[in-house]
Every structure is written in structure tokens, then in C-alpha cells.
Amino acid sequence: MIQFSDVSKFYDNEAALSDITLTIEKGEHIYITGPSGAGKTTLLKLIYAAERPDKGTVSVAGQDTGKLKQGAVPFLRRTIGVVFQDFRLLPNVTVFDNIALALRIHGIDSKEIKENVNDVLASIGMKHKAHEFPRHLSGGEQQMAAIARAIVSKPNVLLADEPTGNLDPGTADTIIKLFREINLRGTTLIIATHHDALFKNTGHRVIYLKEGKIEKETKD
Amino acid sequence: MNTLTYLFQTAVKNFWSEKRINLLTVLTIAVGLLIISAFALITLNIDLTLKNWSGGFGLVVYLKDNISAEEEGLIKNHFKKDTDITSVNYITKEQALKELRQTLGSATHLLEGFESNPLPASFELKLKRESLTPAGIKEKAERLKQFQGVEDVQYGEKWLASMDSLSKGLKVLTVSLGSIILIALAFVTYSTIKILFYRRADEIDTMKLLGASRSFIRLPFLMEGLFIGLSSGIIALSALFGIYAVTTAKTAELIPSIKSFAVFFPPAAYPVLPLGGALMSLIGSLFAIGRIKY
Ligand SMILES: Nc1ncnc2c1ncn2[C@@H]1O[C@H](COP(=O)(O)OP(=O)(O)OP(=O)(O)O)[C@@H](O)[C@H]1O
Ligand SMILES: [Mg+2]
Numbered sequence: 064m065i066q067f068s069d070v071s072k073f074y075d076n077e078a079a080l081s082d083i084t085l086t087i088e089k090g091e092h093i094y095i096t097g098p099s100g101a102g103k104t105t106l107l108k109l110i111y112a113a114e115r116p117d118k119g120t121v122s123v124a125g126q127d128t129g130k131l132k133q134g135a136v137p138f139l140r141r142t143i144g145v146v147f148q149d150f151r152l153l154p155n156v157t158v159f160d161n162i163a164l165a166l167r168i169h170g171i172d173s174k175e176i177k178e179n180v181n182d183v184l185a186s187i188g189m190k191h192k193a194h195e196f197p198r199h200l201s202g203g204e205q206q207m208a209a210i211a212r213a214i215v216s217k218p219n220v221l222l223a224d225e226p227t228g229n230l231d232p233g234t235a236d237t238i239i240k241l242f243r244e245i246n247l248r249g250t251t252l253i254i255a256t257h258h259d260a261l262f263k264n265t266g267h268r269v270i271y272l273k274e275g276k277i278e279k280e281t282k283d
Numbered sequence: 284m285n286t287l288t289y290l291f292q293t294a295v296k297n298f299w300s301e302k303r304i305n306l307l308t309v310l311t312i313a314v315g316l317l318i319i320s321a322f323a324l325i326t327l328n329i330d331l332t333l334k335n336w337s338g339g340f341g342l343v344v345y346l347k348d349n350i351s352a353e354e355e356g357l358i359k360n361h362f363k364k365d366t367d368i369t370s371v372n373y374i375t376k377e378q379a380l381k382e383l384r385q386t387l388g389s390a391t392h393l394l395e396g397f398e399s400n401p402l403p404a405s406f407e408l409k410l411k412r413e414s415l416t417p418a419g420i421k422e423k424a425e426r427l428k429q430f431q432g433v434e435d436v437q438y439g440e441k442w443l444a445s446m447d448s449l450s451k452g453l454k455v456l457t458v459s460l461g462s463i464i465l466i467a468l469a470f471v472t473y474s475t476i477k478i479l480f481y482r483r484a485d486e487i488d489t490m491k492l493l494g495a496s497r498s499f500i501r502l503p504f505l506m507e508g509l510f511i512g513l514s515s516g517i518i519a520l521s522a523l524f525g526i527y528a529v530t531t532a533k534t535a536e537l538i539p540s541i542k543s544f545a546v547f548f549p550p551a552a553y554p555v556l557p558l559g560g561a562l563m564s565l566i567g568s569l570f571a572i573g574r575i576k577y
Contacts, residue, residue, distance in 0.1 A: 111492065113492060134497075136577035137491070137494045137495060137496045137577065140491075141493075141494035145493075151485075151489040151492065153489060167286060168490070170286050
């Protein structure tokens with residue numbers, strides 16, 4: 064499904080990732096962890112082709128992202144839901160419209176959009192915030208909206224970059240449960256976090272990154 | 284609601300949320316379009332007026348006093364063969380004198396010193412409007428001067444030539460000024476859309492990351508450019524009509540006859556301004572957005 068072969072990524076001659084080789088199977092539930100600056104976000108960006116490898120190849124659903132034509136990039140991205148570390152909510156539209164955007168990009172019609180967005184808002188307990196603008200939400204609520212946008216289109220792959228960073232333990236728990244359900248329905252789930260409570264004693268595969276290299280891999 | 288409707292709504296919303304810069308752009312473009320169209324309207328009016336006036340022009344062929352009947356016959360024959368001549372009016376020496384007396388009115392005593400009638404007999408010729416070019420008339424006049432018995436041929440030579448060059452000059456000015464302004468207008472939209480595009484750079488990046496296609500990103504900006512151009516054109520057209528109405532009304536107080544010959548563009552030409560504005564703005568917007576890279 065997702066394959067990194069000897070991948071390096073440099074920023075200003077500094078390696079953010081070096082010589083990463085990693086295979087993630089379809090339907091897996093995997094964690095990427097490591098200290099700040101270890102390269103977690105960079106690794107996720109390589110998957111949704113926001114960055115291209117400087118060395119080696121990244122292949123997603125059989126496509127080499129380094130060789131992907133410009134016009135093909137949007138199609139790849141539509142199969143991947145991303146919870147961005149910095150949320151990336153559009154500031155001048157409501158929570159509802161932010162979430163709906165993911166579906167509008169797919170060309171889905173309004174009626175279906177409305178149903179899907181309301182369903183997803185209900186599942187994360189955010190229905191009452193549907194018509195608020197992001198700046199009127201707490202950090203945690205913004206994060207929830209970002210999560211809702213990533214999952215509303217039922218993507219094949221869900222990438223979550225520090226998805227519980229702004230959430231209280233109770234809400235974090237709810238989100239992880241929701242992710243698990245989504246994963247059980249067949250979505251490949253990749254979570255980047257330095258919050259080890261999320262994966263401790265879960266039996267999931269965990270990749271430890273340090274200074275851009277895979278330090279170890281465990282099944283906790 | 285399909286995607287296109289959504290993008291249209293987005294464009295309207297964006298247009299409104301940046302109303303200050305958009306309004307400024309619309310007004311700038313409207314002024315530009317107003318200048319072009321005012322020039323075109325003035326040119327059109329001058330041109331029509333010149334055409335009307337020159338309809339009264341003709342040639343006057345003055346005859347020598349000692350012209351023979353044979354010579355006169357040859358001249359008349361020539362008139363008959365020339366299809367450009369629409370009417371021939373023979374003015375005898377006596378008629379000419381009578382007309383002069385009438386014109387002089389109370390100053391008739393000026394003529395008292397003459398023993399005999401000093402005025403020549405003449406033919407007044409009217410020509411077809413199409414053949415009223417300065418070069419054409421000149422050629423005819425020269426030909427007539429060759430005839431025996433012709434004293435002189437007069438025509439509104441200077442008038443015609445200056446009217447002709449005035450009309451040509453105005454047309455050239457309108458077209459060249461118009462093209463320069465149109466290009467400038469495309470640049471105005473270019474810079475506005477460029478600014479708006481940069482202001483939303485973050486949003487655009489997000490949309491790209493969510494998998495938005497190029498047209499999904501581009502279309503709202505193009506529509507915004509289109510609104511700018513269209514509304515500018517409508518404003519310019521209304522302003523032009525207003526100015527025309529006020530100007531003709533004011534001028535009519537001084538020159539009442541202005542109402543009978545001043546014209547506005549025909550209704551069929553009304554869409555030209557909004558559509559022209561829209562086209563130039565669209566071109567400006569297209570260049571402003573440029574290539575979207577993933
Ligand atoms: N756009 C960029 N330009 C320059 N350097 C960058 C860029 N993005 C990342 N880096 C560098 O690459 C390294 C890895 O960054 P990355 O964001 O992947 O870390 P991370 O593991 O996600 O950290 P965190 O836990 O703080 O989110 C860092 O040293 C960072 O400074
Ligand atoms: Mg990160």
C-alpha cells in the first residue's frame with residue numbers, strides 16, 4: 064500500500080529524513096513517534112505528495128509520488144485524509160463549510176454533503192459548533208474540526224499528525240476510539256505522535272524516529 | 284447544488300469580502316472604459332455631422348461671359364455622362380445678381396458703381412455622397428477647368444480636406460487610445476487578482492492539500508475577475524449615457540438644433556462595454572493566477 068525505499072529528504076542540505084525503508088500494509092493501524100524534529104511530519108508529507116523524496120522512492124497505492132504528474136496529484140490526495148498538525152482550517156468559513164470543503168472537492172452534491180457533514184459532526188459531538196468560525200473555537204475544538212474534515216470523505220488512508228495534541232485525555236480517548244472504528248472499516252491509519260500513552264500496550268506497530276532515521280520498530 | 288454553483292457562490296462571497304479593493308478596481312476600469320467609449324461616441328457624432336454637412340457640398344462651374352453655345356453644349360454633355368453628378372442647376376448672370384442683391388440687403392448700393400452685371404453665369408453641381416472625397420472632387424474640378432469657356436471651378440476644397448483628416452484623425456486616436464487603455468485595464472485586473480490570490484495563498488495551499496483540482500481553485504478567481512469587468516462595463520455605459528443626456532440637454536439651450544443630430548450608440552452596441560470589460564479582466568485574471576503547481 065505505502066512503501067518507502069531508501070528515502071531521504073533534505074531541507075537546506077540538512078536531512079529531515081535519511082534512508083527510510085518502510086512498508087505499511089493496507090488496513091494497518093500504525094504509529095510514528097519520536098522527539099520534536101525527528102521527521103514525523105516530513106514522513107507524512109511524503110505520503111500525500113506535499114513533499115517529494117530527494118533520494119529513494121515513495122510509492123502510494125502503486126504510484127511513485129516522485130514521478131507523479133502534476134495533474135495526478137489531486138487525485139492521489141483525494142484518497143488520503145489528513146489531520147494537519149497545524150489544522151489548516153479556512154479562517155473565513157464556518158466549521159460546517161470547512162468540513163464540507165473536503166466533499167465539495169470530490170464533486171459530491173449538496174444534499175449528500177449536508178448529511179455526511181452532520182453525521183461526522185454528531186460522531187465527534189460538535190454539532191452545536193457547526194456554524195461557528197474557526198477563530199471562535201478553542202484549540203481542541205479546532206482540532207476536532209480538522210479531524211472531522213479528514214474523515215468525512217471516508218478516505219482509503221487516514222494520516223493524523225499529532226491529532227490529540229490539543230485535546231483533554233477524555234476527548235483524546237473518544238477520538239482514538241473513532242479512529243479505531245474507521246480503521247476497522249478498512250481505512251489504513253497512520254498516526255504521528257509523541258504522546259506514547261496513545262499506543263502503549265495496544266499491540267499496534269510503532270515506528271520510532273530519531274534525527275530522521277528509524278531508530279527501532281516495536282509492537283507495543 | 285453542483286460544484287459550479289458552489290464555486291460561483293464562493294466567487295460572489297470572495298468578491299464581497301474584498302469589497303474595498305474590488306470596488307476600487309471596478310471604478311478604475313469603469314473610468315478607463317468611459318474614456319474609450321466617450322471618445323468613440325464623440326468620433327461617431329463628428330463623423331455623422333461631417334457626412335451631413337458635406338452632403339450640401341458641390342461644385343460651382345463659373346462660365347466665361349463670351350462662352351459659345353457649342354462650348355456650353357459640350358459641358359452639359361459632360362455632366363450627363365458623369366454618373367456622380369446628381370443634379371445640375373444653371374444660374375444665369377441675372378439670377379446671380381439677384382441673389383447677391385438679396386444677400387447684401389441694405390448694402391445693395393455697393394453694386395451701383397457697376398455699369399454692367401459683373402457676375403458670371405454658373406452651373407451648380409450636386410454630387411453623390413460616396414464620391415465626396417477630397418481627391419475625387421479635386422480631380423473632377425481639374426477636368427472641368429480644361430473645358431473651353433470655363434472661367435473657374437470652385438468647391439469646398441479646404442473644408443472637405445480638413446473635415447476628412449479630422450474624421451480620420453479622430454478614428455485613429457480612438458482606436459489607438461482605446462487599445463492602450465484596454466491593455467491597461469487588463470493590467471489593473473491582473474494586479475488586483477494577483478493581490479487577492481496572494482492574500483488567500485494559505486487557503487489555496489490547504490485546498491491543494493485536500494486534493495482540489497486546478498479549476499476548482501482557479502474558477503472563483505476567474506469569476507471574480509469577470510464580475511469586476513462586467514460591473515465596470517455596466518457602470519461605464521450608464522455613466523456615458525448620463526453624461527450624454529446631460530450634455531445634449533445643456534447644449535440644446537445654446538444650440539437647439541443639436542437634438543436633431545446628436546446620436547448615442549445603438550442599443551445593439553450596449554453589450555460591447557460590459558463584454559469588453561469582462562474579456563479584458565478575464566485575460567488579466569488568467570495571467571494573474573498563472574500556473575498552479577502541486
Ligand atoms: N519546510 C521546511 N523547511 C526547512 N526545514 C524544515 C521544513 N520542514 C521541516 N524542516 C526540518 O526538518 C526536520 C523534521 O521536521 P518535522 O516537522 O518532520 O519534525 P516532527 O517530527 O514532525 O516534529 P514535531 O514533533 O515538532 O512536529 C526539522 O529539523 C525541521 O526543522
Ligand atoms: Mg510534526
